[in-house]
Amino acid sequence: MILFFLLVFLLPCSGKEIPDNMGKEFIFGFMEASNAKSGASSDIPLKLFITTPSQASVRVSITAPLAKNLYRGETITIIKDVIKQVILPKSLRLLGTERSNKAVQIVSSEEIVVFGINQAYKSTDGFLGIPVDVLGMQYFVPSFFSNGPDFYKSAIVITGTHDGTELSIRIKSTNGGRVHFDRKNYGNGNWLNTTIDRFETIQLLCRGDLTGTFVQSSQRVSVFGGCTVTNIGSGTSKDHIEEQIPPLNVWGKRFSILSVPGTNPNLIRVLASEDNTVVSVNNQVNQTLQHGEFYETHSNDFSFITASKPVLTVQYIPSATSRHGVGDPAMTLVPPIEQSNVLYTFLTPMSSQNRDFENTFMFMLQGSDYRGLTLDRNRLHDNYFRSVVQRNNVTSGYMRIPSGSHTIEYSSGLVPFVGILYGGANYESYAFPVGQRFTPINQDCTPSQMTVGDGLDNDCDGRADEEVCFDFVDNDGDGKYNEDCITELSTTRQTTKSTTITPKPTTTTAKPATTPYNLTTTSQKPTTTTPKTTKTVTKPSTTSIPNPKTTTTTTKPTTLGSQSTTIKDLNQKTTPTDKIDFDQIRPQWLTLTEFGVIGGVAVVLLGALGMCCKRCWGLIKNRDDDDDEEDEELRRRRRNKARLALGAPSIRPMYQ
Numbered sequence: 133m134i135l136f137f138l139l140v141f142l143l144p145c146s147g148k149e150i151p152d153n154m155g156k157e158f159i160f161g162f163m164e165a166s167n168a169k170s171g172a173s174s175d176i177p178l179k180l181f182i183t184t185p186s187q188a189s190v191r192v193s194i195t196a197p198l199a200k201n202l203y204r205g206e207t208i209t210i211i212k213d214v215i216k217q218v219i220l221p222k223s224l225r226l227l228g229t230e231r232s233n234k235a236v237q238i239v240s241s242e243e244i245v246v247f248g249i250n251q252a253y254k255s256t257d258g259f260l261g262i263p264v265d266v267l268g269m270q271y272f273v274p275s276f277f278s279n280g281p282d283f284y285k286s287a288i289v290i291t292g293t294h295d296g297t298e299l300s301i302r303i304k305s306t307n308g309g310r311v312h313f314d315r316k317n318y319g320n321g322n323w324l325n326t327t328i329d330r331f332e333t334i335q336l337l338c339r340g341d342l343t344g345t346f347v348q349s350s351q352r353v354s355v356f357g358g359c360t361v362t363n364i365g366s367g368t369s370k371d372h373i374e375e376q377i378p379p380l381n382v383w384g385k386r387f388s389i390l391s392v393p394g395t396n397p398n399l400i401r402v403l404a405s406e407d408n409t410v411v412s413v414n415n416q417v418n419q420t421l422q423h424g425e426f427y428e429t430h431s432n433d434f435s436f437i438t439a440s441k442p443v444l445t446v447q448y449i450p451s452a453t454s455r456h457g458v459g460d461p462a463m464t465l466v467p468p469i470e471q472s473n474v475l476y477t478f479l480t481p482m483s484s485q486n487r488d489f490e491n492t493f494m495f496m497l498q499g500s501d502y503r504g505l506t507l508d509r510n511r512l513h514d515n516y517f518r519s520v521v522q523r524n525n526v527t528s529g530y531m532r533i534p535s536g537s538h539t540i541e542y543s544s545g546l547v548p549f550v551g552i553l554y555g556g557a558n559y560e561s562y563a564f565p566v567g568q569r570f571t572p573i574n575q576d577c578t579p580s581q582m583t584v585g586d587g588l589d590n591d592c593d594g595r596a597d598e599e600v601c602f603d604f605v606d607n608d609g610d611g612k613y614n615e616d617c618i619t620e621l622s623t624t625r626q627t628t629k630s631t632t633i634t635p636k637p638t639t640t641t642a643k644p645a646t647t648p649y650n651l652t653t654t655s656q657k658p659t660t661t662t663p664k665t666t667k668t669v670t671k672p673s674t675t676s677i678p679n680p681k682t683t684t685t686t687t688k689p690t691t692l693g694s695q696s697t698t699i700k701d702l703n704q705k706t707t708p709t710d711k712i713d714f715d716q717i718r719p720q721w722l723t724l725t726e727f728g729v730i731g732g733v734a735v736v737l738l739g740a741l742g743m744c745c746k747r748c749w750g751l752i753k754n755r756d757d758d759d760d761e762e763d764e765e766l767r768r769r770r771r772n773k774a775r776l777a778l779g780a781p782s783i784r785p786m787y788q
Contacts, residue, residue: 151382151588152473152569154185154243155263160354160376161235161291161333162225165252166361168370171283173227174252178220181249181479183537184210186242193240194218198233198331210244215479215537225250226289226335229313235291235331245477245567248376251484255361255372256555256562257462258481264293266570267352268379272403272424274446275357276373276463277306277341278364285360286342287374289335292328294351300325301336302346304424309340328353344403344424364399364461367451369559373463375446380405381572383442384468385594388496389435390528392449392462392554392563393519397430399448402437405574410440415524434521434528442574447552452559460561464552467568469498469526470595472548474618475541476566480533480555488535489555489562495540496528497549504543507533511543540566546600546618571596584617591615 149155165174184190195205202223210216224234238246238261246261275286286309290299301324303311311318313336318324320340328334328349336342337360347355358374383405391398402411404421411419411427414436419427421443429435437445449462480491495505500522505512512531520529540551551566577592589596591612599617 149243149265150569151266151571153260153262153567154245155265156240156243157264158238158246158261159235159264159291159293159331160248160261160356161232161289161335162220162248162250163287163289163356163358163372163374164226164228164335164337164360165250165255165257165372165374166283166285167253168255168361169253171281171361174225174250174255174372175222176251176253176484177222178224179249179251179481180218180220180236180238181215181247181481182208182210182218182238182244183215183477183479184212184240184242184244185475185477186244187212188242190240190242190244192238192244194220195237195239196220196224196234196331197237198235199224202234203236213477213537213539215477217479226333229311229335229337231314231328231332231334233332235333237331247478247564249481249562250372250374252361252372254484254558254560255370255460256481256484256560257358257371257373258562258564259356259374259376260465260565260567262354262376262378262570264352264354266379266382267293267354268381269349269352270380271347271353271355271377272380272405272444273342273345273347273355273357273377274375274401274403274426274444274463274465275342275345276359276362276364276448277309277339278362279307280363280370282339283360284362284370285337285339287335287337287356287358287360288342288345288347289333289354289356290328290347291333291354292330292351293353295329296351297328297330297353298325298350299328299334299353300348302424303338303342304344304346305338305340305342307340309338309342311336311338311342343401343426346424358463362461363451364448365397365450365453367453367461369451369460371451371460371462371561373448373461375463375465375564378444378465378570380442381575382471382570383444383574384470385439385442386469387437387445387466388469388526388528388550389431389437389445389447389466390494390496390519390521390530390552391431391433392447392494392556393492393530395449395556396432397450398432399450400429400431400435400437401446401448402427402439403444403446404439404441405443406441408441409443411443412438433519434523436524436526447563449554449561449563460556460559462554462561462563464554464563465565466552467550467565469496469550470573471569471571472497472550473567473569474545474548475539476551477537477539478553478566479537480535480553481562482535483557483560485557485560487557489557489560491533491535492530492554492556493533493538493540493566494528494530494552494554495549496526497542497547498526499547500525500527501547502527502529504547505549506541506543507531508539509541548597569596582615582617 162178182192189209189211191207191209193207196203203221208216226232226234247258248261249258273288277286278284303318303322303324305320313324355377356374357377361370361372363370389400403426404423407422409421410417411421413429421427445466447464447466451461480489483489516531517529553566554563555561571589573589573594577589579592580590582590584601597618599614601614601617
């Protein structure tokens, strides 16, 4: 019984789905991607990359439920660690500001991971798919905009997951840009109210930056932000950029930023979800933001960003220049450290010219023992890790990886880390996070009963599974043990990969200019003239958002500083600054072995005791049986004995 209890407690609850990028249903639309020269919509098919962590084979159905005339759908079977590519027709790509039925639905028998690739001629970007079960009802959307031809447009895509979903969208735009939707114009500060059904998509385009636009819905919706095509920085090369945006309840407060090698400086934007959010870069307070405002800075190497309230951090890779001829504009979300995961499987895409990218995997993890990271379950030589920086007890670095399908995890299976994949080719690039958790850490929390590795914030400290079960170490420093813990066995083979990577030199460009940033308000709420019934969505209590009928005033950030630090190359001998206790990195199998030995000894002792008791019982029983037989024999003899009268002669024969 004791051993059974231990085994039940040690095993994670495999039937419960952890809130992360793995799921059984995905619904989203594909944003418009324009030709960088002509502005024409792309004629390149859309792509999906799908894989699974499941040990069993998984059936996956891909359909366009309301656009079967464009795509009949298909069903595939996938297995663990194998990624399949699915080609979708280009006609499913959205075009212009429109309401359409082009949503794609992906349904599977077990949890899967989905990546989307959206390409135009010499233009590529991708996104990490977010499952329906972790979508939300409140979003602030990041985007981008640069002055250029008329087809340079900031874009937002919204997809419904339930019929009759009410939408209330507060437009935020720069440069006087306006959104034209359903025969009506919406400017900065205006509210657009409409409804959306399941599998419907709405695309909003604007000749201005839509970053900070607020989306609120009565049911869960999928939201994307980006640009049809744009250049970033001083370079003139152009690319399509997009990302699927996580809801407000999963945003974080701590971020580690590593500039993409050879593309400096990278543009960093920090978007606030609440008023009076204090943003600090490299331990220096830089800006106080109100909801929907963003702080912009540049990074030439490594930056550590913290915020007093939940924020979304976005990294923009600049256009290629004469000094940086490989790559192009790209946009990626930076997952918060508190939402990092322990394993990622992904596939590197091909360029629009069907050529390999030069692929870079950037990692960020808590602590200093980055050497436990493995590629395709093979340990890596020290030379594989490049430009490693350790600061604020966080380690960041990158590695070059070959094209193809890969799995990156920590050897013990217990150390979570953030991963971002970037690829650069001749005037073309992509960037996206390879995965993360989507634990709702930014909402009212009640301490809950823990199930090992459930992916939830059981102790309401803004982190999930931050303890290592049974290592008897207070991993999160709160004076408690195993109150919110994880135990995952690793199947990593202890082999060494001897590939040596030579780091590319980085360059530095001029100090960034101040971001054109303005937040204005309007006292008039425009009415909408959509074919659907217009309804007003009330403001949820989880986030401080102004009522559509209320006039509000916010201030413009006045100081936008530039941050840069020094990168340390691992080719130089360095001394680790953080001391790691053995108990913190002890392999989990050792802990399980200890409990297994204890359980085994207990079973042996119980068995021996049982055998001894059985033997003793047998001896006692045999003794009782012998006594019973003796008594019965005595009684029998007495019955057979002749009874003579007192004084009678003996019946014994008398022989003369």
